[in-house]
Amino acid sequence: MDEAFADGWAWWVIAIAIGFPVLLVGITELLGALRRRNSPLAGPVAILRNWVIPVGALFALLAFALQSPADQVWVRVVATVFGFLLILLVLSAFNVVLFSNASEGSWRKRIPTIFIEIARLVLVVVGLAILFSWVWNADVGGLFAALGVTSIVIGLALQNAVGGVISGLLLLFEQPFKIGDHLDTGGVKGRVIEVNWRAVHIDTGSGIQIVPNSTLSGASFTNMSEPAGPYAAAADITFTTDDPPHEVVALLVDVAEGLPLRLPREKVSVQYSGKGAYSVAIPVASPADASRALTVYLSWLWYAARRRGLALDGDSTDPIAEPARLDAAIDALAPHLHLDETDRELLRTSSRLERYGAGETVLGTGVVPDRVHFIVDGAVTVALEVRGSRIEFATAERGDLVGHTALTREPSKAVSTAAGMLTVLTVPLETVDALVRARPRLAADIGELLDMRRAQATEALAARGLTINALTER
Structure with missing residues (x-):
C-alpha cells in the first residue's frame, strides 16, 4: 500500500472516485440554474458536464491512475477525443461571450452567421492539426501545403462564382x-x-x-427606407401660367391632406418652380405606399382642378359643364325637389354640375356649408369621425342632398365621401333659401332628412357605447 501511494497512482484513483461525482453534481446544479434563467451559458456548461468531464476523467484514469504508456493506442485515442472536446468547449464559450449578448446595431450583431461558422471550422481544423501533431506525432505541414495549393486552384477555377459569394457575404456583414x-x-x-x-x-x-x-x-x-421616418411621395405637376400660383398651391395642399395614406400630423410640401411647374411631396409611411398614394392623389386632383376651373396639364375643360347635361340633371331632380319651370330656370342660372372621384371628401367635419349638393348620379357615404376612426351610419343616393346643415348655419358633424364616381348639382345657399321659401314641402323634406341623419348618428354611436360628446374627442 505504501508503494502504491509512493508511486502516486493511488492518489489519482481516490481523486477520480471522489472528485468526479462531486464535480458532476455541482455542475448539474449550475446547469439547472442556468436553464431556468434561459442563459446562453447553459450550452457550454452542458458540453462540460456531459462530455468534457467524463472523457477527462477517463483520460486521467488511463494516463495517471493506471499509468498506461503514453504511446499506447487507447491512451492516444482518449487524449485525442478529450482534446477535441476541449476545442469545442472553448469555441462554444467564446461564441456565447462574444455574440449571444450582442446589442442591436453593434458589429458583433451584424456579423453574418456564415462568417462565424467559417471561423469556427478553421479553428477546429487548426486545433485538430495541432492535436494530432502533439498526440500522434503526425507531420501536418504537408497537409497544410496541399490544402493551400488546392484552395488556390479551386479559387482560380471558381473566381466568378466565389466573387459573387464574397460580395454577398460582404453585403450581409455591412447590412x-x-x-x-x-x-x-x-x-x-x-x-x-x-x-x-x-x-x-x-x-x-x-x-x-x-x-x-x-x-x-x-x-x-x-x-429608400433609410433614414427611418416618413417617406415623401413626390410628383411634378404642371398648370398653365394663367392660373394664380396661390390658388394652385392651396388646391395641391387641400387634395393631398385628404388622402387616407398621408401620415397624420405631417405637413404636405409644395414648391413652385415658375412657368406653371409645381413639385408636391406627400408624407407616407413607406415607399410601398408612395405609388398608391400618388395614383389616388393625381386622380383626385383631376376632378378638384376642374371643379375650381384650374388648368391641370394645360386643360381645364370638363364635359360635365355642357349646358345640355345641366338641363338633364335639373329635369331628373325636379320630382325630388318639387320644382316648377320658374324654379328650374333659377337653378340653370345659379347652379352647376360637379364631379368627384371615388373616396373624395364632398363635405368635411366641422364645416359650415355655403352650398348644397344634390346627388345626380352615384352615392355618398356619411360617417362620423371618432377618436381617429370613422363610423359609417348612412348612405345618400340620387335625389338626396349633402350639406343640409347649410340651412341651419350649423357646422357639419359628419364627413361625406364619394362612394364611387359621383356627379352632384351644386346649388348656392341663396338659391336654396329661395327654393325653400317658395316650396314649403321642400323645407319639410330637408327638415325630415336632418332629423333622420341625427337619429342615425345617435344610433350608430350608441351601438358602440358612445354618445354625441365623443365627436369632440377626435
Missing part, C-alpha cells in the same frame, strides 16, 4: 439594407424580400427581380 427595405438600384426599384449569398430578390410590384450581389456591391444604389 446597407434589410428585408423589407425598398431599394432603387437605377434599373430596379422595389422591396427586398430575400437576401442570400448570391443575389438579392426584389419585389417590383410586377414580379420578382433577381439582382446579383456582385452588381450591388460594385454600383451605387438608394435605400
